[in-house]
Amino acid sequence: MNIFEHIRDQILDLLSLYPKDGLKRITVEPPKDNTHGDISTNAAMVLAKTANKNPKQLAEDFQKLFKQINCVDEISIAGPGFINFRLKKAFIQDQVNIINEMGIDYGISDIGLQEKVNVEYVSVNPTGPLHIGHARGSVFGDVLSNVLQKTGFEVTREYYVNDAGGQVDVLAKSTLLRYQGAKEIPAGMYPGEYLIPVAEAMRKELGDNLTQKDLAQIKKFVITEIMKIIRANLKSANIEHEVFTSEAEITEEGFVEAALKLLTEKGYIYKGVLEPPKGKKPDDWEEREQTLFKSTEFGDDIDRAIKKSDGSFTYFAGDLGYHLNKIKRGYTKLVNVLGADHAGYVKRIKAGVAALSSNKVEIEVKLVALVKLLQNGELVKMSKRGGNFIFIEDVIEEVGIDALRFIMLTRKNEIPLDFDLAKVVEQTKDNPVFYVQYAHARCHSVMRQAEIKNYDGADLTLLNDSHELNLIKKLAEYPRVLEQAATQYEPHRIAFYLTELAGEFHSLWNVGTGNKDLRFLVENQATSQARLALVKAVSIVIASGLQILGVSAPEEMK
Numbered sequence: 001m002n003i004f005e006h007i008r009d010q011i012l013d014l015l016s017l018y019p020k021d022g023l024k025r026i027t028v029e030p031p032k033d034n035t036h037g038d039i040s041t042n043a044a045m046v047l048a049k050t051a052n053k054n055p056k057q058l059a060e061d062f063q064k065l066f067k068q069i070n071c072v073d074e075i076s077i078a079g080p081g082f083i084n085f086r087l088k089k090a091f092i093q094d095q096v097n098i099i100n101e102m103g104i105d106y107g108i109s110d111i112g113l114q115e116k117v118n119v120e121y122v123s124v125n126p127t128g129p130l131h132i133g134h135a136r137g138s139v140f141g142d143v144l145s146n147v148l149q150k151t152g153f154e155v156t157r158e159y160y161v162n163d164a165g166g167q168v169d170v171l172a173k174s175t176l177l178r179y180q181g182a183k184e185i186p187a188g189m190y191p192g193e194y195l196i197p198v199a200e201a202m203r204k205e206l207g208d209n210l211t212q213k214d215l216a217q218i219k220k221f222v223i224t225e226i227m228k229i230i231r232a233n234l235k236s237a238n239i240e241h242e243v244f245t246s247e248a249e250i251t252e253e254g255f256v257e258a259a260l261k262l263l264t265e266k267g268y269i270y271k272g273v274l275e276p277p278k279g280k281k282p283d284d285w286e287e288r289e290q291t292l293f294k295s296t297e298f299g300d301d302i303d304r305a306i307k308k309s310d311g312s313f314t315y316f317a318g319d320l321g322y323h324l325n326k327i328k329r330g331y332t333k334l335v336n337v338l339g340a341d342h343a344g345y346v347k348r349i350k351a352g353v354a355a356l357s358s359n360k361v362e363i364e365v366k367l368v369a370l371v372k373l374l375q376n377g378e379l380v381k382m383s384k385r386g387g388n389f390i391f392i393e394d395v396i397e398e399v400g401i402d403a404l405r406f407i408m409l410t411r412k413n414e415i416p417l418d419f420d421l422a423k424v425v426e427q428t429k430d431n432p433v434f435y436v437q438y439a440h441a442r443c444h445s446v447m448r449q450a451e452i453k454n455y456d457g458a459d460l461t462l463l464n465d466s467h468e469l470n471l472i473k474k475l476a477e478y479p480r481v482l483e484q485a486a487t488q489y490e491p492h493r494i495a496f497y498l499t500e501l502a503g504e505f506h507s508l509w510n511v512g513t514g515n516k517d518l519r520f521l522v523e524n525q526a527t528s529q530a531r532l533a534l535v536k537a538v539s540i541v542i543a544s545g546l547q548i549l550g551v552s553a554p555e556e557m558k
Contacts, residue, residue, distance in 0.1 A: 072087060128389075174195055
């Protein structure tokens with residue numbers, strides 16, 4: 001049950017005579033200052049113009065009207081017209097029963113209405129194992145997919161294999177050099193030692209006589225071998241994909257030509273000359289007629305080249321073909337998780353999807369910033385085996401899967417992240433993954449110690465202390481946090497929320513340490529039973545959130 005939606009539904013019923021456009025803009029959320037109340041709404045400010053009143057006057061009218069809401073105890077007005085509600089204690093306390101009855105399913109919603117969503121993430125060129133820089137986008141996409149599934153979307157997790165570009169040609173040549181016994185790899189090639197076993201496998205499979213003329217065969221073999229490595233990397237971090245789509249196959253199947261044909265039929269393709277890029281002087285720029293897509297009609301800054309002057313397709317044309325393929329598969333919502341270096345690509349791909357789908361398919365592009373790997377605050381040197389990178393599996397071996405996955409979501413996706421190998425294994429409150437897991441383990445420690453094992457029918461009115469009530473209110477936010485994480489495509493909200501929830505629980509624990517009357521287990525059995533019901537609810541919500549993050553929820557910690 002989402003208490004915010006519960007109250008919003010009642011507000012909308014009471015204001016049903018107002019225009020629907022205005023009602024849609026009404027929000028119900030926690031107030032910025034929790035001393036003002038438990039819940040706040042902007043209803044008066046949204047509808048003031050329609051009512052021909054100033055927001056504060058309308059808020060006073062609504063204050064009287066909203067007294068009909070069954071779970072509200074007090075109503076007050078703040079600022080320019082915010083209406084704040086303080087909820088009845090019985091309503092707050094009853095959330096514990098709701099959580100315990102629903103168990104791990106608490107927070108699940110159907111807001112997605114089984115809409116088909118394609119989440120494409122990782123999609124690294126198959127030129128080597130996944131390194132720590134890829135880990136963030138991998139975890140982000142995987143957890144976002146979990147969030148969307150939890151909130152009622154039908155999700156496909158997809159990896160786009162970029163196996164048709166020039167980089168895989170360089171990879172094939174680099175592997176041939178290793179095959180030929182080269183110890184030093186020239187600049188511009190792939191120097192990583194991971195290609196040595198690939199070259200050895202190639203010798204066993206394809207023989208001893210490969211040369212430059214066999215590059216097409218070598219490329220096919222090497223891509224297959226590298227994708228085996230990448231799949232193993234993903235598995236080591238519990239990253240899943242149901243679909244792996246090949247760029248080469250998309251091109252061979254004619255989707256690029258089909259996209260160009262469709263856009264031509266819609267009148268979005270023309271022959272023209274682009275303006276010089278920013279920073280280029282006109283006399284440094286060679287004007288060449290190209291085949292262009294009218295992406296400016298869909299919000300892009302400039303029109304984009306589909307074909308070069310020599311008739312070959314641009315990289316963007318290949319992406320149009322790939323996204324047409326997604327559209328043809330029946331997805332109405334697309335999510336692309338890309339590195340921050342793709343920021344200049346966002347508008348053009350959104351324009352392309354809008355044009356190809358006649359604005360019927362929504363696409364969201366989430367950019368993931370860089371990860372800096374540190375050891376006690378010092379930048380970690382790159383590995384010899386990886387050439388210029390530290391591999392995901394090396395980091396997992398050092399800190400474990402839980403730390404890798406959780407820490408990747410401790411910053412918003414567009415903000416760079418420092419990943420300190422020493423700090424993420426510390427058992428302190430400054431280490432968020434330990435802090436949250438420790439809260440879960442503490443819950444189970446209390447429940448193991450208790451003689452009472454059945455919390456059904458607990459008298460929750462005994463949960464009267466402000467620390468207990470604040471903890472319950474934090475628990476009740478979970479369904480809303482899940483829905484926001486889904487609708488805003490922001491899985492970090494789950495990690496942030498779990499850290500806050502753990503903080504509330506540890507705070508209550510610490511208060512109980514100093515005040516025996518507020519301990520979870522006391523002489524009064526009814527009080528103990530009520531507090532144990534609360535502890536169980538905390539353990540359920542933390543376990544649910546950690547499950548979504550792909551992080552374990554230990555019942556004991558050393």
